[in-house]
Amino acid sequence: MSVRKSGRAGTKPRKARPDGGVNPRQPCPCGSGRRYKSCHGSSAGPVEVAVTRPFDGLAAECELVALREFVPSATAPLALAIDTEREITLATVLPMAAAALVRTDGRAFVGLQVQTKSSDVSRDVARAVRWVLEAEPGDVLPVVGPDTDAGENPERLQDLLDTGATVEPELHSDFGWWMPEDADTGGDVAASLERANAAILPTERVGPAAYWVDAGDKAHLRWVRPEPEERLLPALARLSARGELGLGDNTRFAGSFRAHGLLVPVWDLDPEAHAREWADPAADLGKRLDEALASLDSEPLNADERRARDGLIGRQVTIR
Incomplete structure (x- = not known):
């Protein structure tokens, strides 16, 4: 007795769709632009996709892009929308391109021109802000990334700032603001400042x-x-x-x-x-x-x- 095969001859049986009924070849629902099988449907987990406009939604977006990309030496106060008594100064570049630091006089800085470990600059800056809120005088955060997070749902800069606030940067002719006025600027510190100052374009x-x-x-x-x-x-x-x-x-x-x-x-x-x-x-x-x-x-x-x-x-x- 012959057995009737289902489907047409030569066709492959359809693979079961993953949980949620998403076709593996369709765009991933997360919005990454990748196919589901290469993103959240992958056994290795979702692929991190670069955020094209990390400062989108902030009134200060254009200034933040300028300060991160081509302004050499500038600082600006951050208009935080969270409850804190600590004032934070946004900076273009910090010593050794650190992500954040608290000077010995207690003044806190977060850097924009930094090395990052993720694909979302906004999230990395927010990580640095959260770190600096708890840091002590003299503490330095060399590099920021996912391992800096204190929780499972990392914030973005848009979650911490007054989104309608603008940024009015103060431009500097050198990097003397790195150090408190009464700090010892001899030896290695002086050499580091001299190298940084020499690279500034007016x-x-x-x-x-x-x-x-x-x-x-x-x-x-x-x-x-x-x-x-x-x-x-x-x-x-x-x-x-x-x-x-x-x-x-x-x-x-x-x-x-x-x-x-x-x-x-x-x-x-x-x-x-x-x-x-x-x-x-x-x-x-x-x-x-x-x-x-x-x-x-x-x-x-x-x-x-x-x-x-x-x-x-x-x-x-x-x-x-």
């Missing part, structure tokens, strides 16, 4: 998230913009096609780079001009850019503007 803030930097033979304006790239680029292209993308004589739009999910346009400037001379031109450019952004809703790009946009896309790089 930098000044000429507007919100807009920084002038003297690179020696050139000067630049680097401006972290909050708009999504798909809107910012057409607006920049509209100004470019009109010849309105510059900041005045002896300036030119050099290109842009991406950092932590935001676009940072860069302009070459006249190196002979002082930083404060670019504050008004930058503000005027900001107004033109706002108008161009608003016009996109009612006026699509014309042929010249589309060509300008293609040219701007060709001058982009990603650093984070």
Whole structure:
């Protein structure tokens, strides 16, 4: 007696779906963008995916990106939304690129330009904030990562800060603020400070998230913009096609780079001009850019503007 086989000849039996009924080949419900079998359905556990915009949702997002990526020496008070008596100062770079420290005088610092062990900068900075709240004078946190967590549900910076607060950084010409005023700055400390100070490029803030930097033979304006790239680029292209993308004589739009999910346009400037001379031109450019952004809703790009946009896309790089 013959036995009838189910299904068509040559077909493989379907594999049972994992708990929850998710097809192993479908996108993982966690939103990572990976297939379920390569993420939460993997026997090795979920794969950690880099957070593209770690500071998204914070009013200070653009300033935080600038302070992490290219501002050399700056500090700013953190507007904490949690109950604590300790004041914490956000810093660009700390000695030995430490994640956090408490000076011997009790002043607490959290660094932004640090080595991290995870793919979420916001979570790492939050870990450093939580660590520094319990640290003693003289304590240093060299590196931050998952092993710094005190609980099972690590917080992000958005959980600890006043999300509507802006950051007003104070720029410094050196790293003398690393040490208390009465500290001994001889020996190794003096040598470390000297090396750090020698690497600083003169930098000044000429507007919100807009920084002038003297690179020696050139000067630049680097401006972290909050708009999504798909809107910012057409607006920049509209100004470019009109010849309105510059900041005045002896300036030119050099290109842009991406950092932590935001676009940072860069302009070459006249190196002979002082930083404060670019504050008004930058503000005027900001107004033109706002108008161009608003016009996109009612006026699509014309042929010249589309060509300008293609040219701007060709001058982009990603650093984070």
